[in-house]
Amino acid sequence: MIDAIWRDRLDAVALASGLATSDHPRLATWVRDLSDQYNRAAFPVRWTPERIAARLHFFLPRDAMKVATALRDVPLPAGDGPVEVHDVGAGIGASALGVVLGLRARGLSRPMRLQLSDTHAAPLDLAGRVLRGLPGVELDTKLSRPEIVVYSNVLAEVDHGRPEPARIEAHARMLRAQAAGLVLVVEPALRDCARRLQAVRDRLVAAGVPVLAPCTHDAPCPMLRRDTDWCHDDLPVDLPPWLHPVARAAGLRWQGLTYARLVLGEAPAPRPAxxxxxxxxxxxxxxxxxxxxxxxxxxxxxxxxxxxxxxxxxxxxxxxxxxxxxxxxxxxxxxxxxxxxxxxx
Ligand SMILES: C[S@@+](CC[C@H](N)C(=O)[O-])C[C@H]1O[C@@H](n2cnc3c(N)ncnc32)[C@H](O)[C@@H]1O
Structure with a gap:
């Protein structure tokens, strides 16, 4: 899905941006450091050139694969013009890239128009460098009515520090306010993030919002019954071989792809039983x-x-x-x- 040519592409982006390339001997240390920040939910992350390099050379390809596979079983946008996608909290573009890869993997050949937004504007320049030049992909600053809105690894940061019930209400309101054919949320497969997303899902179902995945029914989420459960995917999809050495050196896994997801639609669609x-x-x-x-x-x-x-x-x-x-x-x-x-x- 994300072959070795991407290592060269990302190195070219790094060179053009004054960042370390993927062969830097300290890259794995920076990846480990950033992974620790995320696991401790130490938000907002203070962005240094080292952490940005870690994001570019490891987290970007990994997280793009998560978003791409999270689209594996959802209804594809219909129509024949460009598919319009708004990536909220786009960072350096992993999620927008994931949508492009995921839709292409599903056989969708329509051109794509991407809007990237973020409360922290600095990474968007880098995102532009990552995404510009992809065949059939155009970057647009403002879309009137995107068909797909994606929030990937964003809710973990939104309203960080607020009491949990208020946070859940705020996330549900925010997602409900999106007028789009499809709203895709991908979160780390961490207990707190996944359970928060499940609680948000319950609020949205109660408000009549069609949930297309991962849920198979509209009853209250049964994975909220016990504190020790959290709903997430653990797909047998390994990272590409060119990412294994850095993952191994950073003490992170390259086997399997884990994340929690929530996909909302405008109308109900067939779901698995x-x-x-x-x-x-x-x-x-x-x-x-x-x-x-x-x-x-x-x-x-x-x-x-x-x-x-x-x-x-x-x-x-x-x-x-x-x-x-x-x-x-x-x-x-x-x-x-x-x-x-x-x-x-
Ligand atoms: C971990 S990064 C995720 C980037 C990208 N979506 C990905 O999957 O790799 C989280 C991003 O969300 C942004 N963010 C945090 N709160 C936000 C908000 N309320 N609205 C939009 N973006 C936000 C941060 O600035 C950061 O760039």
Whole structure:
């Protein structure tokens, strides 16, 4: 999705901006430092050239992949003119790049017009350098009615320090005020960020806003019942090999892609019947998945399949990852030999 040519592109952006290139011996230290800031929610981050270089050479490609995969199963914008996208809190452009990559990966060939905004304007110059020159992509300062609005790794910073209930209300109001075909929110897969997003989702559902993903129903979020749960994706998508050395040296993972997401639409759209919301549990002779979706009067159920019942129809059960959507026919607590399991994204 984001091949090695991007290392050269980002190095060219770094050189043009007076920043260190990706072969700098201290890059991994800077990546580690910035990761610690994010994990401690030490906002606002004080931006130094070293941290900006870390963002450019590591977080940008990684976070672009998160945004791109978060679009894997949502309805594509219809029409034939340019797709208009507003990236709120665009930073140095990772999220806008992710939308471009995600829509292209879905086969959308329409041109794209991007608006980037941020309360902190300095990084937007860098974003322009990252995005300018992408085929079929134009940067625009103001769009009248974007089809897609994206907030990626932004809510973690918005209203930081306010009491949690007020913050949840404010985020719900802010997202609800967006008039767009699709509003995509991506947040770190951290407990507090994900649970806040789930609470925002409950407010929006109560206000009648159509939620397209990750939810499979409009009942209160069952992943809020226990403090120890948080809804997030953990996709078996590794970072590209050229990012492995810096990830390894910084003590960060390159295997798998984790994030919490929320996708809002203007109108309801078909959703999968179930989504996997916990790590798969495989034991001797049995594979269990915790599914969010209506089954036997609840919306959170462990469903299993005995290995002796594995068949061609239910083969998709083996490889389901946390975050995958699926349909089950018939929908029962135990997947049988005849049950058809269809992964939907
Ligand atoms: C961690 S960066 C994320 C950048 C980019 N979206 C990404 O995914 O990599 C968060 C950005 O949100 C911006 N931000 C914080 N509060 C904001 C607000 N209320 N409105 C717009 N941008 C905001 C910050 O200035 C920062 O550039």
């Amino acid at each position: 179930f989504r996997v919301v916990a790590p798969p549990r495989d034991s001797r002779g049995r594979k269990e998945r915790l599914l969010c979706g209506s089954l036997d009067g609840d919306v959170l159920t462990w469903v299993d399949r005995l290995d002796k019942h594995a068949s061609q129809q239910n083969g998709a059960w083996d490889d389901l990852a946390r975050g995958d959507g699926l349909d089950l026919s018939p929908a029962e607590r135990r997947v049988g030999r005849e049950t058809v399991v269809t992964r939907t994204g």
